[in-house]
Amino acid sequence: MELKNTKRILFIGYNFSPELTGIGKYSGEMMHWLAQEGHHCCVFTAYPYYPYWKVQEPYRKNRFWYKKETKHYESGGRLNIIRCPMYVPNKPNGLKRMLLDTSFSISALLGSTPILFQKKFDWVITVAPSFQLGLIGVFQKKIRGAKHLYHIQDMQIEAAQDLGIIKSNNLLKMLYKVEHYIFQNTDVISSISEGMIDRIGKKAHKPISLFPNWTETNNFFPIKEKGLLKEKFGFKLSDYVVLYSGAIGEKQGLEAILETAKALNAHRNLQFIICGTGPYKEILKNKAELMELDNVSFMPLQPKEEFNTFLNMADMHLIIQKEKASDLVMPSKLTTILAVGGLALITANAKSTLHKVVCKYRMGLLVSAENQEALNTGILEAYLNTNNHNIKQAARTYAEEHLAIDNIMHSFNNRLLHE
Numbered sequence: 001m002e003l004k005n006t007k008r009i010l011f012i013g014y015n016f017s018p019e020l021t022g023i024g025k026y027s028g029e030m031m032h033w034l035a036q037e038g039h040h041c042c043v044f045t046a047y048p049y050y051p052y053w054k055v056q057e058p059y060r061k062n063r064f065w066y067k068k069e070t071k072h073y074e075s076g077g078r079l080n081i082i083r084c085p086m087y088v089p090n091k092p093n094g095l096k097r098m099l100l101d102t103s104f105s106i107s108a109l110l111g112s113t114p115i116l117f118q119k120k121f122d123w124v125i126t127v128a129p130s131f132q133l134g135l136i137g138v139f140q141k142k143i144r145g146a147k148h149l150y151h152i153q154d155m156q157i158e159a160a161q162d163l164g165i166i167k168s169n170n171l172l173k174m175l176y177k178v179e180h181y182i183f184q185n186t187d188v189i190s191s192i193s194e195g196m197i198d199r200i201g202k203k204a205h206k207p208i209s210l211f212p213n214w215t216e217t218n219n220f221f222p223i224k225e226k227g228l229l230k231e232k233f234g235f236k237l238s239d240y241v242v243l244y245s246g247a248i249g250e251k252q253g254l255e256a257i258l259e260t261a262k263a264l265n266a267h268r269n270l271q272f273i274i275c276g277t278g279p280y281k282e283i284l285k286n287k288a289e290l291m292e293l294d295n296v297s298f299m300p301l302q303p304k305e306e307f308n309t310f311l312n313m314a315d316m317h318l319i320i321q322k323e324k325a326s327d328l329v330m331p332s333k334l335t336t337i338l339a340v341g342g343l344a345l346i347t348a349n350a351k352s353t354l355h356k357v358v359c360k361y362r363m364g365l366l367v368s369a370e371n372q373e374a375l376n377t378g379i380l381e382a383y384l385n386t387n388n389h390n391i392k393q394a395a396r397t398y399a400e401e402h403l404a405i406d407n408i409m410h411s412f413n414n415r416l417l418h419e
Contacts, residue, residue, distance in 0.1 A: 005038075005417055006037070006038040006039045006040065006076070006077070007039050007040075007121075007122040007123055007416055007417065008039070008040045008041075008042075008119065008120070008121045008122050008123075009031075009034060009039050009040070009041045009042070009121060009122065009123045009124075009125065009416070010041075010042050010043075010044075010112075010115070010121040010123070010124040010125070010140065010146065011027070011030075011031050011041065011042070011043045011044070011045075011124075011125045011126075011127075012043075012044045012045075012108055012112070012124065012125070012126045012127070012133050012136050012137065013027050013045060013125075013126065013127035013133060014045055014046040014084075014086065014100075014104045014108075014130065014133075015027055015045070015046070015050055015127075016028045016031075016043060016045035016046070016048070016081070017029070017032070017048075018048055018056075019048045019049075019050050019051075020301065020304055020307075021050070021051055021246065021247060021276070021301070021332070021333070022050055022051065022247060022332055023050075023127065023129075023153045023154070023332075024048065024050055025332065026153070026213050026214070026332065027045075027127055029214075029216075029405065030409065030412075031043055031079060032079065033405065033409045034077070034409075034413065034416075035071065035073050035075075035077035035078060035079040036073050036075055036077055037075060037077060037413055038073070038075040038076050038077045039077050039416075040077065040078050041077070041078065041079045041080070042079075042080045042082070042115065042121070043079065043080065043081045043082065044082050044084055044108045044111055044112050045081065045082070045083060045084065046083060046084055046085075046086050046088075046104055047059040047060075047062070047063045047067075047083050047085070047086075049088045050247075051246075051247040051248070051276060051277050051278050051301070052277050052278075053088060053089065053090050053091070053092060053278070053279055054088060054090055055088060059083070062083075063085060064085050065085060066082055066083065066084055066085070066111055067082070067083045068080065068081065068082050068083075069081040069083070082111055082112075084104060084107040084108050084111050085103075085107055086100060086103040086104040086107050087099050087100055087103040088100060090279070091279050092249075092279060093165075094160065094165035094166060097165075100130075101129065101130035101132060102132070104130065104133075105130060105132050105133060105135070105136065108133070108136060109136055109139075112136065112140075116140075116143060116144060120144040120145060120146060121140065121144070121146045122146060122147065122416075123146060123147050123148075123149060123416055124136075124137045124140040124141065124146045124147070124148050124149070125137075125149045125151060126148070126149075126150055126151070127151050127152075127153055128150065128151070128152045128153060128154065128156055129153065129154050129156040130156065131152075131156045131157060131175075131178075131179055131182070132178065134148075134150045134179075134182035134186065135178070135181075135182060137149075137150060137182075137186065138181070138182055138185040138186065141185065141186075141187070142185070147187040147188070147419065148185070148186045148187050148188070149186070149187065149188040149189075149190065149416075150182060150183075150186040150188070150189050150190070151189075151190045151191070151211060152189065152190070152191040152192075152196065152200060153191075153192060153213075155196060155199065155200070157172065157175050157176060157179060158199070163322070176203075179203070180203070180204075183203065183204040183205075183206070184204075187419070188209060188415075188419065189204055189206065189208050189209065190208065190209040190210070190211035191208055191209075191210070191211065192210075192211065192212050192213050193210075193212065193353050193354070193357075194210070194353050194357075195352060195353025195354070196353075197209075197210060198353075209415075211408070211412060212402070212403070212408060213332050213335055213403075214335065214403050214404065214405040214407075214408045214409070215335040215336050215338065215339040215399055215403045215404070215405065216339070216405055217339050217399055217400055217403070217404045217405075219308060220307070220308050220311070220336050220339035220340050221308065221339065221340060221341075221396075222312065222340055222341035222392070222396055223308070223309065223312040223340075226312055226313065229309060229312055229313040230313055232309070232313070233299075233310065233313055234297075235271060235313075238269055239269055239270075239271045240269050240270050240271065240315045240316070240383050241271050241272075241273060241313060241314045241315050241316070242270065242271065242272045242273070242314070242315065242316045242317075242318060242379060243272075243273045243275060243311075243313075243314035243316065243317050243318065244257055244272075244273065244274050244275065244276075244317075244318040244320065245273075245275040245276055245302070245310075245311070245317070245333060246275075246276050246331075246333045247276055247277075247278045248274065248276050248277060248278030248279075248280050248281040248284065249278050249279060249280050250279070250280045250283075252280075252320060252322070253320055253321075253322055253370065254274065254280070254284060254320060255284070255287065256320060256370075256372055256375055257272055257274060257296070257318065257320065258284065258287055258288055258291060258293060258296065259372055259376075260272070260372070260375055260376050260379055261288075261293050261295050261296045262291055262293060263376045264295075264376060264379065264380055264383075265293070265295055267380070267383065268295075270295060270379075270383055271295055271296075271297065272295055272296045272297070273296075273297050273298075273299055273314070274296065274297070274298050274299070275298075275299040275300070275301065275302065275310075276300075276301050277300065277301050281298065284298070285298050307336075308340060311336065311337065311340045311342060312340050312342075314342065315343065315383075316342075316343050316344075316345055316379065316382055316383075317337045317342045317343065317344045317345070318344075318345055319331050319333065319334050319337075319344055319345070319346040319347065319348075319364075320347055321346070321347050321348055321354070321369055322369060322370060323349055323369040323370045331354075334346070334364075335399065335403050337395070338363060338395040338396065338398055338399040338403065339396065339399040339403065340396075341392040341393065341395050341396035342392065342395060343364070343365070343382065343388050343391055343392055343395075344358075344363075344364040344365065344395065345364065345365040345366075345367065345375075345378050345379060345382060346358060346364050346365065346366055346367075347366075347367055347368065347369040347370070347371075347374075347375065348366060348369055349368055349369050361394055361398045362390070362391060362394050363391060363394040363395040363397075363398045364391065364395065365378055365382060365388075365391070366378075
């Protein structure tokens, strides 16, 4: 029996929990939160693969067919998860990513066909990427009358165009036409940053809602006594640890960290960590060996129960962004760094939304994107200047006031109930 003021919600997106990073983290937390509030939720997603680019255990055995998981909540809410088979490339590139998107879209469309003959959903939520999943949301809206919320985590077509992944003008025109059709047949369009909202609004010619990524401020927080944390992870108390933690891909420009480590090698207490996984990790490790860098460590993605301790161990956190990406994507890794009161050094140019927000709240250090000398100088100055307490405090305050999951999700939930 469904409770009063609850909704039937359908979610479609290929990244979902138990993925610990990126879009899957937020999509999973969102739907679990809504189910805990009493909503009856159904999710069509893929088997977890990101950021490893291969389906993870214990899901590998079933990955070629559909699999259903169900969770019930004391509130009366329910979460049904249907995992759909799709193509996952172990070495992704532009074409292979398009095949991934298309294979999931077909798989999710086929898998969701039976629900057309069941009780209708009040809302269908689709998440871009893949942008084309919005077509399934439009289909549900037109056939069954569900309201469609199209949430844009990443401006996929622009990113592919700006980074040279798609070079065909005819293909780009076709993709933008499909996107425009989705925009015109969607009840609510939302995105995660003001900069993205401005750019989407110019294309969609309709209001765009802000639905930012959040952080779990109760689970991620500053640890006051940090003395033994570095030793726990194999470093000396005297080391100044500079950490990059996140996905490791070819287009992210992480070679810049290696160049900085080489340039600042004379400062023996400076230690760099590249933590995470991804298709480019082995190439970076080989480059570090060829450069004979003994001040760079590569570490695996840390388990969630250790992640707060791990982030607190670092003296500085790196957010490395390409020049053209800093207004398209609000880095999800930054929200957790802010929650632990970390000192973040961010590459972003002055006109970008990210730069403006960080400046406004004085919650991080900023250097020009794709500028090696600026990155080297920024890290060295922070290393030599130990008086960054105000920045760290501002970071935690911003997380508490603007990024707490309950605050953001309560606002989102109210919209689902009353729209």
